[in-house]
Amino acid sequence: MSTNSFSKFYPLFQEKLKDRVLFDTPLAPFVAYGVGGPADILTFPVSEEELQWIDDTAKSHKIPVTVIGTGTNLLVVDEGIRGVTISLSKAFQGIEKLPTEHADKIRVRCGGGVLKPKLLEWAVENGYTGLEFSAGVPGTIGGGIYMNAGTKYGCYGDILKEIRLFDFEKGFQQLERNNLHFSYRESEVRNSLVVWTTFELRLGDKTSIRREVDRIIQERAEKQPLDYPSCGSTFKNGTDYSSGRLIEKAGLKGTTVGGAEISTKHANFILNKGNATAKDILTLINIIKTKVKEQFGVSLECEVCILGGSIEGTESKKT
Ligand SMILES: Cc1cc2nc3c(=O)[nH]c(=O)nc-3n(C[C@H](O)[C@H](O)[C@H](O)COP(=O)(O)OP(=O)(O)OC[C@H]3O[C@@H](n4cnc5c(N)ncnc54)[C@H](O)[C@@H]3O)c2cc1C
Numbered sequence: 001m002s003t004n005s006f007s008k009f010y011p012l013f014q015e016k017l018k019d020r021v022l023f024d025t026p027l028a029p030f031v032a033y034g035v036g037g038p039a040d041i042l043t044f045p046v047s048e049e050e051l052q053w054i055d056d057t058a059k060s061h062k063i064p065v066t067v068i069g070t071g072t073n074l075l076v077v078d079e080g081i082r083g084v085t086i087s088l089s090k091a092f093q094g095i096e097k098l099p100t101e102h103a104d105k106i107r108v109r110c111g112g113g114v115l116k117p118k119l120l121e122w123a124v125e126n127g128y129t130g131l132e133f134s135a136g137v138p139g140t141i142g143g144g145i146y147m148n149a150g151t152k153y154g155c156y157g158d159i160l161k162e163i164r165l166f167d168f169e170k171g172f173q174q175l176e177r178n179n180l181h182f183s184y185r186e187s188e189v190r191n192s193l194v195v196w197t198t199f200e201l202r203l204g205d206k207t208s209i210r211r212e213v214d215r216i217i218q219e220r221a222e223k224q225p226l227d228y229p230s231c232g233s234t235f236k237n238g239t240d241y242s243s244g245r246l247i248e249k250a251g252l253k254g255t256t257v258g259g260a261e262i263s264t265k266h267a268n269f270i271l272n273k274g275n276a277t278a279k280d281i282l283t284l285i286n287i288i289k290t291k292v293k294e295q296f297g298v299s300l301e302c303e304v305c306i307l308g309g310s311i312e313g314t315e316s317k318k319t
Pocket of ligand 1: 139144230
């Protein structure tokens with residue numbers, strides 16, 4: 001066990017969380033890229049009470065807090081994440097149909113740890129339409145809300161009705177969708193953890209919903225390099241440019257650093273071809289930013305969240 005400045009709190013976390021906490025654990029197996037250093041204290045709370053306890057304990061000992069989903073949009077640096085990391089992957093997994101007054105409107109409450117493909121499959125199986133836009137998008141519902149994940153067909157903010165958050169300043173909060181602002185890959189869910197969400201779907205025809213989902217998945221497979229680990233699109237698109245096109249025009253397709261490569265199929269994807277480090281990927285990100293700025297005067301904005309490496313002993317904070 002390491003002797004970082006948080007290791008003195010390990011027994012406290014062990015006693016409370018038992019088998020729902022790991023120490024000095026490499027995060028690479030927990031994130032899509034398969035890279036990244038250790039989390040000091042990796043927790044898997046199974047109740048709101050445990051969430052509250054983790055936050056209270058972190059606050060009283062000034063331990064920083066970070067939330068992760070399944071890491072499909074995360075680049076964890078090689079130095080890892082200091083303090084407490086929270087994953088909802090061992091609980092907050094429920095999908096429940098709620099009663100509604102309108103027979104054709106479906107309300108579904110979904111835990112923040114539920115995988116998007118699982119919710120989509122549930123909807124398809126029951127003949128509920130509205131989630132087709134998410135076909136092929138990986139990760140948890142919590143990560144999807146935080147990122148306002150989506151595609152050209154829609155985004156989670158479009159179907160959200162209600163949300164339960166754990167706000168790291170104000171505690172648990174239940175909010176109506178109308179009180180939250182969502183935009184392209186942005187939500188107002190900051191400094192908070194998504195505990196559960198309520199979405200509104202509609203009754204549809206199961207066969208046509210399934211056909212549409214299959215079509216979108218096929219369309220994505222034709223355009224996207226899905227054979228190697230990535231985080232999907234590395235940079236956000238602008239209102240008047242496609243980041244992938246600019247990267248391609250800059251002649252960067254196929255550029256490699258260590259084990260990381262700018263995809264030859266879709267230039268906005270950076271792939272881990274086998275033995276990449278976070279540093280390799282970060283270096284490619286910086287090469288792209290520099291070249292695109294030089295050639296087109298455009299400052300690309302990262303869609304991928306870069307986490308970790310903060311100085312030990314800093315104030316408790318989320319991403
Ligand atoms: C092959 C591939 C294709 C992709 N295609 C798309 C696409 O088409 N559209 C798209 O939008 N994205 C896409 N992505 C990116 C990614 O899947 C989404 O951003 C996804 O929503 C991230 O979910 P996650 O659970 O993996 O979150 P993570 O990557 O683990 O975290 C992302 C951010 O969300 C925060 N977060 C995670 N869980 C919670 C929670 N419960 N409460 C609050 N904050 C939380 C984290 O702190 C972090 O800041 C793709 C990724 C891959 C690998």
